[in-house]
Amino acid sequence: MLNQWLYIGIFVVISLALPAVAILLARILSPKKPNKIKNSAYECGMETYDKTWVQFRIQYYLYALVFLIFDVETVFLFPIAVAYNQATLFMVIEAIIFISILFGGFLYVWRKGALSWY
Amino acid sequence: MSVQQLFFVVFALITIFSALMVVSLRNLLHSALWLIMALLGVASIFAILEASFFAAVQILVYIGAIAILIIFAVMLTHNIMSVAETQTNRSWGIALVMVVIIFFIIITQISTWPGFNTRLQALNIPGQDAVLAFGTGLVDPQGFALPFETASVLLLAALLGGVFIAFDQRREKKS
Known part of the structure; x- marks a missing residue:
């Protein structure tokens, strides 16, 4: 059982090591001759003059919320999809009710215009 | 080890x-x-x-x-990023002592429970079958059919509530 996670662990180690090696090698090998133009934030364009942290639109949050709800729905539907060959008609109808309840919520959000960008 | x-x-x-x-x-x-x-x-x-x-x-x-x-x-x-705000306040020492005391109280209370020292037992069913059993149990009328449907209503409530609150705020900001 742990063996199948061992592969994922190896991939995690490799995926962490590759960028780390690249960054470290660049830091060791690269010559450092800084000047004022090189150190500026943008090669062309104006420097920012105020706080760069601006407030984002509420739509980002709404999209994330809707995504979260349907992500959880996917998690619930996945075991049912695995067990689909053993399912009776009652079980399938139950899954459809589950989906349609959440689809009603999706329709509400859509009709309310919370998903539109203006 | x-x-x-x-x-x-x-x-x-x-x-x-x-x-x-x-x-x-x-x-x-x-x-x-x-x-x-x-x-x-x-x-x-x-x-x-x-x-x-x-x-x-x-x-x-x-x-x-x-x-x-x-x-x-x-x-x-x-x-x-408000640099002036610190993450601790003056009573962090008392809070630490209280947390340690409460932690030991909880640990001693839980350790009196007879099931505390039982060893973990591995499931006899392999990975795929566990998901299979979960899936059939979730929609089984003798199993967890009602909690499953209740979960959808709960998710619906979370969706509607979140959108209702967030969307009203946006309208206030526009006006």
């Missing part, structure tokens, strides 16, 4: 360290990123406990969706 225990200690330390970083860093966005690391540590502990499905769910829902939600919530706030 077996290899499994070594893995557990490593992942537990990663989780605790990340959780400490979440509450001690001043930049909220960095805290949110460390929270992802803490959730990943919890997912690895699920994997060590041979609960593959829950490890996958932890990554999919918590790291994939809730972390995004938290990062977007941070992006919505105005001042995330």
Whole structure:
């Protein structure tokens, strides 16, 4: 059982090591001759003059919320999809009710215009 | 110490360290990123406990969706980096003592429970069959059919409530 996670662990180690090696090698090998133009934030364009942290639109949050709800729905539907060959008609109808309840919520959000960008 | 225990200690330390970083860093966005690391540590502990499905769910829902939600919530706030605010206040020493006392009270109380010292037993069903049993049990009328449908109503309530509150705020801002 742990063996199948061992592969994922190896991939995690490799995926962490590759960028780390690249960054470290660049830091060791690269010559450092800084000047004022090189150190500026943008090669062309104006420097920012105020706080760069601006407030984002509420739509980002709404999209994330809707995504979260349907992500959880996917998690619930996945075991049912695995067990689909053993399912009776009652079980399938139950899954459809589950989906349609959440689809009603999706329709509400859509009709309310919370998903539109203006 | 077996290899499994070594893995557990490593992942537990990663989780605790990340959780400490979440509450001690001043930049909220960095805290949110460390929270992802803490959730990943919890997912690895699920994997060590041979609960593959829950490890996958932890990554999919918590790291994939809730972390995004938290990062977007941070992006919505105005001042995330106030250097003047410190993460501790004067009574942190008393709080630490109280937390340690409460921790030992809880541990001693739980250890009186007869099931405390029983060893963990591995499930007899392999990974695929566990998900299969979960899936049939979820829609089985003798199983968890009613909680399953209730979960959809709960999710619906969360969706409607969140959108209702957030959308009203946006309208106030426009007017």
